Amino acid sequence: MTSGTNNNKLEFIEKELQEREKNNNLRQLNSIEPQDAVTIVKNGKTLINFSSNDYLGLSKHPQIIAASHDYLNRYGTGSTASRLVAGTYDIHEKLEEKIAKLCGKEAALLCNTGFQANTTIIPTLVDNKSLVLCDRLVHNSILQGILLSKARWKRYKHNDLSHLEILLKKSVSQGYNRILIVTETVFSMEGDRSDVDALIQLSQQYNTLLYLDDAHALGIMGKEGMGLTAYKSGIDISLGTFGKAMGSFGAFITTSKVMRNYLINCCPGFIYTTALPPAVIGSINAGFDIIPNLDKEREYLLQQVDYLQNKLRKLGYQVICSSSPIIPVIIGNKKKALQLSRFLENNGILATTIRPPTVPKNTDRIRLVLSSQHQPEHIDYLINLMKQYYEF
Numbered sequence: 001m002t003s004g005t006n007n008n009k010l011e012f013i014e015k016e017l018q019e020r021e022k023n024n025n026l027r028q029l030n031s032i033e034p035q036d037a038v039t040i041v042k043n044g045k046t047l048i049n050f051s052s053n054d055y056l057g058l059s060k061h062p063q064i065i066a067a068s069h070d071y072l073n074r075y076g077t078g079s080t081a082s083r084l085v086a087g088t089y090d091i092h093e094k095l096e097e098k099i100a101k102l103c104g105k106e107a108a109l110l111c112n113t114g115f116q117a118n119t120t121i122i123p124t125l126v127d128n129k130s131l132v133l134c135d136r137l138v139h140n141s142i143l144q145g146i147l148l149s150k151a152r153w154k155r156y157k158h159n160d161l162s163h164l165e166i167l168l169k170k171s172v173s174q175g176y177n178r179i180l181i182v183t184e185t186v187f188s189m190e191g192d193r194s195d196v197d198a199l200i201q202l203s204q205q206y207n208t209l210l211y212l213d214d215a216h217a218l219g220i221m222g223k224e225g226m227g228l229t230a231y232k233s234g235i236d237i238s239l240g241t242f243g244k245a246m247g248s249f250g251a252f253i254t255t256s257k258v259m260r261n262y263l264i265n266c267c268p269g270f271i272y273t274t275a276l277p278p279a280v281i282g283s284i285n286a287g288f289d290i291i292p293n294l295d296k297e298r299e300y301l302l303q304q305v306d307y308l309q310n311k312l313r314k315l316g317y318q319v320i321c322s323s324s325p326i327i328p329v330i331i332g333n334k335k336k337a338l339q340l341s342r343f344l345e346n347n348g349i350l351a352t353t354i355r356p357p358t359v360p361k362n363t364d365r366i367r368l369v370l371s372s373q374h375q376p377e378h379i380d381y382l383i384n385l386m387k388q389y390y391e392f
Helices: 011-022 062-075 083-087 090-103 114-125 140-149 161-171 196-205 257-266 278-293 295-315 334-346 376-391
Strands: 039-042 045-049 107-111 131-135 152-156 179-184 209-213 237-241 251-255 326-330 365-369
Touching: 045 376, 062 278, 090 107, 090 237, 090 251, 090 278, 107 114, 107 257, 114 140, 114 179, 114 209, 114 237, 114 251, 114 257, 131 140, 131 161, 140 179, 152 161, 161 179, 161 196, 179 196, 196 209, 251 257, 295 326, 295 376, 334 365, 334 376
Parallel strands: 131 152, 131 179, 179 209, 209 237
Antiparallel strands: 039 045, 107 251, 237 251, 326 365
């Protein structure tokens, strides 16, 4: 190597981290210890958790924990292979059949995570001769999948299906081998919903593929909590995840039998990964036994969502209109958002700040998330703290 050449091969990492710290964008891992469905211990202090996606508190449900133990004892700690080698146990196939039936679909297929599913299924559906149309605010996993596909892609304005149709009209005669519409049913950072029926109608009218990420609806919306895509025809792939309202881990898709067979044969993220472990399968299976019977919990949860966001608006906060347990409080400034988060934590509330690039510039926010296990006194305590901070 020539004398004087810069040998610091990690300089780009140091510069990136310094830049993030300078702009209040540096992220760090913070260890917590869960106590129950809505309280945690962090740095020795008990906090009420308003940041978890455990919408129904099922991660601590005794029936689900017992089922996980049962499958662990019966089948061992791991599935030990990919599904196509020796990792398809009878419990995997029985669970897929159960999911398909509960969701009113032809078939289901287990995936290891929602992120993995989006990043590997999308490139299996489209290629560099295809077009993908997606909502401007879709999850990063969807964007990563689109980029990996090498397809041309365009974003329509958030939840603006008139804009989507304009793009469809322009695109149908441009020689693409296929067009894919992909979006979320409930947006993870906004808390609002897509118009699923209108998306189906547009997809059918313009003969496109339709891929809907239903992760944040599963468990709390739709017939018996089976999500906003359940029992609806015209959706080529619907994604659900088990790490939110299900309180477990992993993901699945519902689809047609022919699409399932195609993905089993052609989707790298399915073919080349170890199957979900038995203890996880046990917890998921028990979750699907419980969720259809939680209508009262779902009703209570959505009532509390309305109550909290209305109270915060009256205090003067900018709150995105949410129809889900996700309530984004827009602060707009990184430092102010971090200050509010610290104030809440100092007073017994965990409410995480979400900053760009996860959300658009100047929309830094506190993403409050409710659970059916939050009691009215928990929510009123949060409101009181938000009032104190606003007045201060």
